[in-house]
Amino acid sequence: MSETSQLACVFAPVLTPFRDDYSCNRELFVNFCLWLHAQGVGLAIFGTNSEANSLTLEERLELLGALIEAGVPPSALLPGTGACAMGDSVRLTTAAVKAGCSGVLMLPPFYYKPVSDDGLFAAYSEVIERVGDSRFKMLLYHIPQVSGVPLSLELIGRLVERYPKTVIGMKDSSGDLNNTKSVIERFRGFKVYAGSDALLLATMRYGGAGCISATANVNPAAIVRLRRNWMEEGAEAAQAGLVQIRRIFESFPMIAALKAAAAHYGRTKSFAVVRPPLLRLTEEQRGKLLEALEKSKFAMPELERALAR
Amino acid sequence: MSETSQLACVFAPVLTPFRDDYSCNRELFVNFCLWLHAQGVGLAIFGTNSEANSLTLEERLELLGALIEAGVPPSALLPGTGACAMGDSVRLTTAAVKAGCSGVLMLPPFYYKPVSDDGLFAAYSEVIERVGDSRFKMLLYHIPQVSGVPLSLELIGRLVERYPKTVIGMKDSSGDLNNTKSVIERFRGFKVYAGSDALLLATMRYGGAGCISATANVNPAAIVRLRRNWMEEGAEAAQAGLVQIRRIFESFPMIAALKAAAAHYGRTKSFAVVRPPLLRLTEEQRGKLLEALEKSKFAMPELERALAR
Numbered sequence: 001m002s003e004t005s006q007l008a009c010v011f012a013p014v015l016t017p018f019r020d021d022y023s024c025n026r027e028l029f030v031n032f033c034l035w036l037h038a039q040g041v042g043l044a045i046f047g048t049n050s051e052a053n054s055l056t057l058e059e060r061l062e063l064l065g066a067l068i069e070a071g072v073p074p075s076a077l078l079p080g081t082g083a084c085a086m087g088d089s090v091r092l093t094t095a096a097v098k099a100g101c102s103g104v105l106m107l108p109p110f111y112y113k114p115v116s117d118d119g120l121f122a123a124y125s126e127v128i129e130r131v132g133d134s135r136f137k138m139l140l141y142h143i144p145q146v147s148g149v150p151l152s153l154e155l156i157g158r159l160v161e162r163y164p165k166t167v168i169g170m171k172d173s174s175g176d177l178n179n180t181k182s183v184i185e186r187f188r189g190f191k192v193y194a195g196s197d198a199l200l201l202a203t204m205r206y207g208g209a210g211c212i213s214a215t216a217n218v219n220p221a222a223i224v225r226l227r228r229n230w231m232e233e234g235a236e237a238a239q240a241g242l243v244q245i246r247r248i249f250e251s252f253p254m255i256a257a258l259k260a261a262a263a264h265y266g267r268t269k270s271f272a273v274v275r276p277p278l279l280r281l282t283e284e285q286r287g288k289l290l291e292a293l294e295k296s297k298f299a300m301p302e303l304e305r306a307l308a309r
Numbered sequence: 310m311s312e313t314s315q316l317a318c319v320f321a322p323v324l325t326p327f328r329d330d331y332s333c334n335r336e337l338f339v340n341f342c343l344w345l346h347a348q349g350v351g352l353a354i355f356g357t358n359s360e361a362n363s364l365t366l367e368e369r370l371e372l373l374g375a376l377i378e379a380g381v382p383p384s385a386l387l388p389g390t391g392a393c394a395m396g397d398s399v400r401l402t403t404a405a406v407k408a409g410c411s412g413v414l415m416l417p418p419f420y421y422k423p424v425s426d427d428g429l430f431a432a433y434s435e436v437i438e439r440v441g442d443s444r445f446k447m448l449l450y451h452i453p454q455v456s457g458v459p460l461s462l463e464l465i466g467r468l469v470e471r472y473p474k475t476v477i478g479m480k481d482s483s484g485d486l487n488n489t490k491s492v493i494e495r496f497r498g499f500k501v502y503a504g505s506d507a508l509l510l511a512t513m514r515y516g517g518a519g520c521i522s523a524t525a526n527v528n529p530a531a532i533v534r535l536r537r538n539w540m541e542e543g544a545e546a547a548q549a550g551l552v553q554i555r556r557i558f559e560s561f562p563m564i565a566a567l568k569a570a571a572a573h574y575g576r577t578k579s580f581a582v583v584r585p586p587l588l589r590l591t592e593e594q595r596g597k598l599l600e601a602l603e604k605s606k607f608a609m610p611e612l613e614r615a616l617a618r
Contacts, residue, residue: 022395022435048420053394053418054393054394054418054420055394055396056366056394056396056397056400057366058396059394084363084393085363086363086584086585087364087365087367108586109363109585109586111357111362112362112586112587113455113457116586116588118588119585120585120586122585122588123586125585147420148422276395276418276428276431277421277424277425277428277429277432277458279427279428279431
């Protein structure tokens, strides 16, 4: 893995703040991104934790534009651009590439299942050919438990062989370390990101690139620190610390819990809103979450000031 | 089930014709819809077999508009309008209701899984409230093997209770007749459509409304005939005849096979095009399909003339 690449090593799949009427809160989104960026993580906007598929294409295009306009460096951005409809993927990816984003994270089309490797190869190829831009860098997004569409080693191999300058890596959200290891071993130079900070150290030891992790929305600095110091003494303790925080969030519906924490520590109540079919935490869940976080001396430093800008 | 409803009893989930470059073939779509309508079936455009989720929202809005412009009676239309993003569902549903469609068929948001009944209730409610039109009639779309999001009896019950004038029925594509039977027995007056013509007779005997079946794209008249005569002598033989034709299509990737048949009998080669991640039949598959259809004396009467208009 080349360290000279523009791609960050730790990304937050950025939470998308809504208002009480479920509309996108553009200002809060920009300010939250600026805070995350200042904490040292890359911005994987429009991921699963961003509720990206609950956003219309227009909403995604507008939020991307808002970040660029606000001066967020495009090199920090890794938007999710995979959609069921090829036309949507092409349009959003083209916007991302033209804006100068360092890459995109691409779900396969996720309505039909099962689909063949030939069909998935055709789907990815068609998007790559239509975007037709040599600056286009893509991470494949493997999250079979949600998408219902796994990306096989054979498919990855065919894509890497055909588009070596575009298909440069993968996010493995399967949680299956054996799969992560297989991909890293089989495709030298391929940038493989763990889908969870709990697997960051193991992934780095296998030769991975870093992680794109839900909890990087709330605990970014500590994750970046482990990524930087993973070969130092104390890495295992640091990993254990990350796991401890992650477990707290995992014991609730994850996206709602992350948003509840952002709302609380950012003193911005509406940040807790999620779009259906997701539900925000109940008051009881919220109480338990915050209690567990307080006990862990959890903090989101400067968030309140950042969001109030 | 009231026979006075505007809703047809047999619907084709209408195939969407593309050109070789994957763009929508609007003229062919209109002509194919006119042919299906003349054969006596309702038009469930934008269903699973329509590759609806491989179409952008703009493409769906444009095709709907094209049908209305061409004089297809809106009362014959049952567009699929469920999407992952609430905003997309609302926009397409509103267009359908304003156009005078007799109803819509609505997938749940299908990216996140598992999701709770409370979350699905919130998702459907939000769309219903935002469309906010008393003419809005909805069939729920239960197709868990594809959507990954089953609709439970409890959820259906809550929706029917809260929105009795809107949530008037369901398409059960689970293939599980026990489920079909349970829904029919539990919700009197609810219109339940089988997701396959192979289950039409059984569904009618349980008290169902009809079927919305892939093969109604290629074998519409015979399916309508069984629906009309299901209580007559000879219904079982007619059902066996439908199953025989269906089995032929089912022994290939279904959507590609239906399109290959439409292309062949309509003498319109490009009708065979499917969008990735689906793949068209290989030449070998196509040969086998057509051979089996010829042996069964299969026909799509007048299709060639209809498509050439």
